[in-house]
Amino acid sequence: MNKKAVAKVLSSLPGFRTVGPYYIGTCNREVIAGYALDAPPGGVYISRFILPAYDRIEFLHMGLGKRIAQFSRNEAASDSADLDLLLKNDWQDFSNACDCRSLIAYLDREQVVGDYCQWTRYLTYASVGDLESAGRLELQWKYSPGAPRLQLIAQNMKEVLEVKNQSGWIGVQELLAKWSEHTVTKFCH
Amino acid sequence: MLRGTYIHTYFAGEVTALGAPYNVEVSYLRGVQVPYGARGSVRVDAVVGPIAAPLYVVELKSGFSYPTPSETAAYNANLPAGTGGVCAIAEGL
Numbered sequence: 001m002n003k004k005a006v007a008k009v010l011s012s013l014p015g016f017r018t019v020g021p022y023y024i025g026t027c028n029r030e031v032i033a034g035y036a037l038d039a040p041p042g043g044v045y046i047s048r049f050i051l052p053a054y055d056r057i058e059f060l061h062m063g064l065g066k067r068i069a070q071f072s073r074n075e076a077a078s079d080s081a082d083l084d085l086l087l088k089n090d091w092q093d094f095s096n097a098c099d100c101r102s103l104i105a106y107l108d109r110e111q112v113v114g115d116y117c118q119w120t121r122y123l124t125y126a127s128v129g130d131l132e133s134a135g136r137l138e139l140q141w142k143y144s145p146g147a148p149r150l151q152l153i154a155q156n157m158k159e160v161l162e163v164k165n166q167s168g169w170i171g172v173q174e175l176l177a178k179w180s181e182h183t184v185t186k187f188c189h
Numbered sequence: 190m191l192r193g194t195y196i197h198t199y200f201a202g203e204v205t206a207l208g209a210p211y212n213v214e215v216s217y218l219r220g221v222q223v224p225y226g227a228r229g230s231v232r233v234d235a236v237v238g239p240i241a242a243p244l245y246v247v248e249l250k251s252g253f254s255y256p257t258p259s260e261t262a263a264y265n266a267n268l269p270a271g272t273g274g275v276c277a278i279a280e281g282l
Contacts, residue, residue: 021224036224038224038225040216041197042214061218061221061223063221064241067212113242114269115242115269117241152221
């Protein structure tokens with residue numbers, strides 16, 4: 001299937017809205033999730049994407065995602081109905097990751113790895129008030145040289161830690177609520 | 190099809206056939222995966238290991254070219270932290 005045919009199937013998913021190459025199915029104060037269409041020169045790929053809405057999100061990405069379908073440019077035309085069925089079946093399960101707790105369950109179930117995953121866990125623990133788990137992660141970073149290693153995270157983490165020093169976890173939760181509001185305004189309308 | 194495109198497409202097909210833990214044609218921006226064409230992103234030809242935390246990535250250079258310093262700098266700025274390295278496969282080197 002070519003990019004156009006795949007995009008057509010993605011945009012026909014009920015309840016989804018399109019933001020560039022992203023097809024957003026869930027967008028609330030806790031989670032933003034759906035599918036991304038990735039079409040480099042050699043093939044066409046569909047990935048899940050899911051992000052914590054309470055992060056300060058500059059751009060959508062698949063840092064917690066997973067490729068679920070791929071098509072070679074040279075492949076004979078596949079059936080759009082097959083792809084539609086695949087996506088609807090996938091969404092039936094994937095759409096359950098729609099709040100803080102189910103996001104953590106998703107990360108565990110899919111064995112998501114990487115620095116952004118750890119950052120998501122930290123924000124989520126702070127957001128739901130599991131301060132022991134959040135504190136444990138913070139300690140790991142403190143004693144791990146160079147952590148957090150992603151520039152994308154470092155700036156946000158600096159702000160979280162500054163607020164925590166000034167106002168404690170309550171202040172952090174207020175900051176996350178502010179970021180969540182910003183995400184909803186930016187991507188959900 | 191252009192020769193370079195053919196080589197990359199052939200390579201992508203061979204690597205895809207290997208299955209996990211290999212992935213092809215992955216784009217990154219500031220350490221996270223993004224769709225191809227995202228402004229400022231880099232695209233690697235193959236990833237070994239999880240896409241979010243690669244063991245190393247592969248850059249295929251056709252036409253007797255090789256990674257330039259600016260390409261290397263872009264990889265360093267955009268690949269996930271902890272990526273083991275960039276393995277360049279180049280013709281004639």
